Amino acid sequence: MPTHVTILGAGVIGLSTALYCARRGMQVTVIDRSPAQRDGCSFGNAGMVVPSHFIPLAAPGMVSLGLKWMWNPESPFYIKPRLDPDLLTWALHFWKAATKQRVAAAAPVLRDLSLLSRQCFEDIGLDFGLVKNGLLMLCKEQHTLDEEARTAAQANALGIPAEVLDAKATGALDPGVTMDVCGSVYFPKDCHLSPARFIAALQSELTRLGVQFLWDTEVTGFKTETGTLKAVQTTQGEVEGQEVVLCGGVWSADLAASLNLKIPMQAGKGYSLTLPNPTQLPTICSICTEARLAVTPMDGALRVGGTMELAGVDQSITHRRVRGITRAFPTYFPAFSENDFSVAKPWSGLRPVAPDGMPYLGRTQRWKNLTLATGHAMMGLSLAPATGKIVSDLLVGEKPSLSLTLLSPDRFS
Numbered sequence: 470m471p472t473h474v475t476i477l478g479a480g481v482i483g484l485s486t487a488l489y490c491a492r493r494g495m496q497v498t499v500i501d502r503s504p505a506q507r508d509g510c511s512f513g514n515a516g517m518v519v520p521s522h523f524i525p526l527a528a529p530g531m532v533s534l535g536l537k538w539m540w541n542p543e544s545p546f547y548i549k550p551r552l553d554p555d556l557l558t559w560a561l562h563f564w565k566a567a568t569k570q571r572v573a574a575a576a577p578v579l580r581d582l583s584l585l586s587r588q589c590f591e592d593i594g595l596d597f598g599l600v601k602n603g604l605l606m607l608c609k610e611q612h613t614l615d616e617e618a619r620t621a622a623q624a625n626a627l628g629i630p631a632e633v634l635d636a637k638a639t640g641a642l643d644p645g646v647t648m649d650v651c652g653s654v655y656f657p658k659d660c661h662l663s664p665a666r667f668i669a670a671l672q673s674e675l676t677r678l679g680v681q682f683l684w685d686t687e688v689t690g691f692k693t694e695t696g697t698l699k700a701v702q703t704t705q706g707e708v709e710g711q712e713v714v715l716c717g718g719v720w721s722a723d724l725a726a727s728l729n730l731k732i733p734m735q736a737g738k739g740y741s742l743t744l745p746n747p748t749q750l751p752t753i754c755s756i757c758t759e760a761r762l763a764v765t766p767m768d769g770a771l772r773v774g775g776t777m778e779l780a781g782v783d784q785s786i787t788h789r790r791v792r793g794i795t796r797a798f799p800t801y802f803p804a805f806s807e808n809d810f811s812v813a814k815p816w817s818g819l820r821p822v823a824p825d826g827m828p829y830l831g832r833t834q835r836w837k838n839l840t841l842a843t844g845h846a847m848m849g850l851s852l853a854p855a856t857g858k859i860v861s862d863l864l865v866g867e868k869p870s871l872s873l874t875l876l877s878p879d880r881f882s
Contacts, residue, residue: 470865471838472496475701475710477688477724479503481511481664481850482842483716484671485857488593491678493861498681498708500701502720505684510718510818511849513741515763515774516664517754518590518851520583520629521604521656523576524620525826526846527566543793545761549780555722556779559733562824562881574875575827580627581871582855587658589854595670597662598768604659605639605755607650607801613758614652621654631656646751647804653755661754663767664850683708688717688724697837698728712864714840719782719821721829721843728836731881732829734844736782737822740791741774742813743767749804760797773798773810777822777847784817791815822846830856830876832863840864841878 474490476483479501491497503509548556590599608614614633621631632655634642639653675682683705692700692707700707715721722734741763747770754765762775775797776790795810823829823844832840840863842856859869 470495471711473498473710474712474714474864475500475708476714476716477701478716478718478721478843479682479684480509480716480718481668481671481853482718482845482856483714484668484675485853486714486716486842486860487675487680487857488671489857489861490864491675491680493865495864497675498683498710499675500683500686500688500703500708502687503684505682508816510739510820511668512665513774513816513818514664514739514847514850515741515754515765515772516662516667516767516850517604517763517765518587518599518660518662519604519656519848520580520587520658521606521624521631522848522851523579523583523624523627523629524572525566525575525579526822527563527824527826528572529567529569543789543796545776545793547776547778547780547790549778551781553781555733556735559735559824562733566825571825575825576623576627578827578872578875580629582852584629584658585858585870586852586855587660589858590660593854595674597667597670599660599662600766601660602753603655603657604661605642605753606654606656606758607639607648607755608652608654608758609650609801610759611651614654617654617758624656629656630658643751643753646749647802649801649803659754661765661767666768667850691728696835698839712838712840714842714860716842718843719819721821721841725841725878728839730833730835730878732841732844732878733824733881735779735822735824736819737846738776738778738780738783738817738819739774739847740776740786740794741772741816742791742794742810743770743772743816744809744813745770747771747805748809749802757797757801760801762794762797762801764798764802779822782819784819786815786817788815820846820849827876828852828856829878830859831873831878833878835879
């Protein structure tokens with residue numbers, strides 16, 4: 470077992486990995502380019518734990534839907550037009566992966582990863598307020614509900630319980646909230662939590678365990694020797710470690726490239742707005758299916774998030790994207806109006822999106838002591854504990870409980 474592990478990135482993936490490594494007795498150093506008081510992708514997300522999301526982003530129909538949406542700046546998906554070879558390469562891989570065969574192979578892997586993660590959330594032993602009320606896929610149109618019903622049938626076949634509900638049954642599940650929908654699919658195994666509260670609980674436990682944090686520290690390179698990383702070079706000097714774990718989010722691709730590794734990645738910008746005193750507060754988190762909005766109650770507040778904007782590594786707020794969220798939300802929850810969001814400050818975060826919709830998780834053949842754990846896209850928080858556990862298993866030489874073949878960091882080499 471390694472005595473010292475260096476983890477690059479202090480997002481929810483990096484912190485979860487640090488937790489499992491530290492609890493196994495390893496000395497852990499976490500390096501992050503941001504200050505300790507930060508507000509990255511791990512903080513403003515929808516806070517959902519979603520075994521229901523077993524279909525990868527690259528799925529049949531997504532290419533044509535994306536092409537349709539990208540011309541509308543308020544739509545759920547937008548690609549900023551630009552001549553970028555990395556974007557073109559990513560798009561080509563996405564197109565190749567969006568097949569029925571690929572989805573059929575990926576679904577059991579995402580299922581196993583999600584169910585493991587859900588169990589880890591329950592077993593992790595920290596106080597962060599996990600709410601196990603399930604999730605509703607809300608549908609305004611009958612044809613959308615019919616499509617979601619087919620997904621529900623797939624879910625049940627995979628052992629993920631799902632129930633198709635009409636409008637009346639949907640309302641009965643959360644009677645304190647007014648919804649304008651024709652029906653929904655209910656996934657009782659899904660959960661939700663406050664991401665900031667979870668991050669705080671992780672950092673508190675890691676501090677107690679003696680984990681060293683290097684904040685405001687950029688990784689500038691690596692000291693290597695015959696297929697081994699001897700040290701991580703940073704703006705604070707060299708950091709040695711027997712094992713290195715790359716959990717750098719959207720910055721992972723550049724760090725990997727400096728090590729001659731190809732992990733195609735795009736920054737998928739997402740937005741959220743949090744209402745501190747909402748007119749109504751759901752007890753169940755939900756997805757507004759047609760609008761691709763995520764709706765989550767969080768300790769008395771209500772967070773609404775959505776969109777996927779591929780515009781490079783750019784965290785600026787595009788207000789037309791935000792307006793798309795604030796206009797769509799009241800069509801599902803008519804007790805609210807667009808004006809309710811005037812008190813909410815828009816947040817944006819950059820999700821690390823692999824072109825086939827699968828994380829990069831596992832060891833790489835090029836470097837003996839490097840493990841990757843990145844590219845989780847919208848599923849970062851949901852899959853974080855399972856990712857941390859699997860990485861710690863790999864580092865001590867144990868075989869993970871699920872196949873990592875489709876998650877291999879070398880799959881695009």
